[in-house]
Amino acid sequence: MIKDFVCINCPLGCQLTINYDGEKILAVAGNACPRGIAYVKQEFICPLRVLTTLIRVKGTDRPIGVRSDKPIPLQKLLICKDYLNHVEAIAPVQCGDILVKNICSTGANIVAASNSESKTLY
Amino acid sequence: MEYTNLPPPNARASDEISQTNQYETNPRAADLVIIGGGCAGMAAAISARKNGIDDILILEREHSLGGVLRQCIHNGFGIHRFRSDLTGTEYALRFSEEVDCLNILYYTNTSVLSITKNHTITAVSPHYGVIVIHAKAIILAMGCRERSRGALSIPGTRPAGIFSAGTAQRYMNLEGYKVGRKIVILGSGDIGLIMAREFVMEGCEVKAVVEIMPYSSGLIRNIQQCLTDFDIPIHYRTTVTRIEGTDRITGVWLSQIDTANRPIAGTERLIACDTLVLSVGLIPENELGIAAGIELSSDTGGAVVDDSYQTDVPGIFACGNVLHVHDLVDYVSTESEAAGISAAKYIQNGFESYPVIHVIAGLGVGGIIPQNIRLTKMSDPVTLQFRTKQRFKDARIQISSNVQPLLVSDRKIITPGEMCEITLDRAKINSDIYIDIFENKRTDENNAPSNYKFSAEVIVS
Numbered sequence: 001m002i003k004d005f006v007c008i009n010c011p012l013g014c015q016l017t018i019n020y021d022g023e024k025i026l027a028v029a030g031n032a033c034p035r036g037i038a039y040v041k042q043e044f045i046c047p048l049r050v051l052t053t054l055i056r057v058k059g060t061d062r063p064i065g066v067r068s069d070k071p072i073p074l075q076k077l078l079i080c081k082d083y084l085n086h087v088e089a090i091a092p093v094q095c096g097d098i099l100v101k102n103i104c105s106t107g108a109n110i111v112a113a114s115n116s117e118s119k120t121l122y
Numbered sequence: 123m124e125y126t127n128l129p130p131p132n133a134r135a136s137d138e139i140s141q142t143n144q145y146e147t148n149p150r151a152a153d154l155v156i157i158g159g160g161c162a163g164m165a166a167a168i169s170a171r172k173n174g175i176d177d178i179l180i181l182e183r184e185h186s187l188g189g190v191l192r193q194c195i196h197n198g199f200g201i202h203r204f205r206s207d208l209t210g211t212e213y214a215l216r217f218s219e220e221v222d223c224l225n226i227l228y229y230t231n232t233s234v235l236s237i238t239k240n241h242t243i244t245a246v247s248p249h250y251g252v253i254v255i256h257a258k259a260i261i262l263a264m265g266c267r268e269r270s271r272g273a274l275s276i277p278g279t280r281p282a283g284i285f286s287a288g289t290a291q292r293y294m295n296l297e298g299y300k301v302g303r304k305i306v307i308l309g310s311g312d313i314g315l316i317m318a319r320e321f322v323m324e325g326c327e328v329k330a331v332v333e334i335m336p337y338s339s340g341l342i343r344n345i346q347q348c349l350t351d352f353d354i355p356i357h358y359r360t361t362v363t364r365i366e367g368t369d370r371i372t373g374v375w376l377s378q379i380d381t382a383n384r385p386i387a388g389t390e391r392l393i394a395c396d397t398l399v400l401s402v403g404l405i406p407e408n409e410l411g412i413a414a415g416i417e418l419s420s421d422t423g424g425a426v427v428d429d430s431y432q433t434d435v436p437g438i439f440a441c442g443n444v445l446h447v448h449d450l451v452d453y454v455s456t457e458s459e460a461a462g463i464s465a466a467k468y469i470q471n472g473f474e475s476y477p478v479i480h481v482i483a484g485l486g487v488g489g490i491i492p493q494n495i496r497l498t499k500m501s502d503p504v505t506l507q508f509r510t511k512q513r514f515k516d517a518r519i520q521i522s523s524n525v526q527p528l529l530v531s532d533r534k535i536i537t538p539g540e541m542c543e544i545t546l547d548r549a550k551i552n553s554d555i556y557i558d559i560f561e562n563k564r565t566d567e568n569n570a571p572s573n574y575k576f577s578a579e580v581i582v583s
Contacts, residue, residue, distance in 0.1 A: 013342030065195030114211035
């Protein structure tokens with residue numbers, strides 16, 4: 001059986017085609033580099049994505065950008081986001097600070113992706 | 123987290139520190155003034171400093187460095203440069219921390235009002251009032267702004283709830299406001315696609331992404347990870363023909379369009395929404411350059427530059443999105459570092475005049491950077507960057523000079539959304555260079571010269 005994927009590792013966006021039988025991948029075509037093969041193997045079993053979103057910061061009126069420190073299953077992205085809606089970081093936050101450990105049992109931590117700003121400066 | 127230059131803790135120069143400095147008289151002098159403290163300006167400043175320029179001043183209109191990266195909380199940055207997948211904010215921090223670490227001076231909250239051909243800059247800031255600076259060299263790094271609804275001329279009322287994608291991104295990511303609940307996105311540029319995903323994450327409903335072209339102008343991977351992953355529909359060859367609502371937008375009319383871009387009767391449908399987000403392209407923000415009389419290219423919207431990123435005014439350089447719109451910030455950083463080196467050389471050696479040759483676009487080729495190449499004795503390669511005007515399949519890019527092909531490069535697919543990059547050996551360049559694209563690449567190599575001649579005639583006429 002044939003299935004198509006788009007590799008999201010880099011801006012090239014290789015269009016990958018796999019030939020598979022049941023749960024076994026027989027052949028991969030269309031990848032420009034080895035990362036494409038690793039990607040499609042993972043994507044076929046369980047797509048993974050890095051979560052990037054906003055959370056509130058106590059003591060400021062601005063949100064802060066956060067990310068998961070490793071990719072998490074795609075179908076858990078919105079579950080993790082729901083959880084983060086109830087999380088408030090406490091200022092000051094530095095880029096790289098771990099804010100949530102092992103979010104929703106995915107094994108990934110949520111880390112700050114920028115420094116919090118203490119006041120409105122506009 | 124690894125940094126190229128690890129800053130000491132608490133080394134971030136606050137506004138207070140950068141404001142107690144040697145520039146207290148008016149008018150002032152500086153070796154190098156960089157207009158814009160985004161990714162281009164910071165990279166140019168760092169590279170000029172590393173190449174021996176001490177007296178650098180960055181002028182930034184926002185309250186902190188970083189430019190548009192400050193509002194880019196999504197990942198996908200830095201894969202080329204740092205070999206790791208960073209968010210835009212993390213990417214900007216690596217540079218702003220290095221700027222602080224190198225003690226490069228910057229003024230924030232400072233808007234530049236004008237520049238002149240003899241390198242006089244007039245700026246205003248709440249702290250200093252009017253500032254006049256005489257610079258030995260200037261680097262333009264102002265970035266770009268978004269095309270607006272006015273540029274599209276969509277009929278209908280003028281209700282609240284219409285945003286450009288970058289504005290919506292700023293409201294959400296920097297200021298913490300949700301722009302709406304039921305959203306239609308017009309245009310499939312990368313910012314619009316990224317925002318579609320962010321809207322879903324923030325609990326909004328993205329009704330549709332509407333694209334007038336038969337393909338997206340954004341990256342394919344963004345279609346996958348922003349739309350397909352979240353089951354957001356995208357409608358190609360469709361556009362918004364009318365906006366409904368008086369106080370707040372209540373809906374938009376969508377129509378399919380025919381090959382002449384006219385709406386097809388009978389395909390109209392009303393989609394209820396409270397927000398319309400426009401992601402319809404970027405325009406280099408060049409008002410300062412225009413007012414200074416710098417020659418601009420109508421293809422790129424940016425200045426005409428040579429291979430050292432110098433404009434037609436000696437000592438004024440341009441880099442980043444103000445020069446041409448880039449796909450990736452990694453490329454902006456590389457280009458800006460080259461501009462920083464050129465500005466450093468100009469300050470140290472003065473203006474060096476060389477004969478130049480031109481780079482000429484063939485059929486289907488859009489804006490090229492650089493437009494001119496200096497005939498120097500240097501051995502570094504020359505990189506040409508350009509976009510195509512249409513989509514090509516199984517295409518061959520041919521670079522030629524003196525009716526001789528210098529280089530051919532075959533691509534499976536080329537879209538206007540993706541910048542093409544070709545590196546040339548400088549030693550081979552001695553007369554004007556033509557860039558041509560042929561579809562359905564020929565297997566018969568012997569045909570190349572005759573076919574090339576045909577294309578060259580078209581260019582000449």
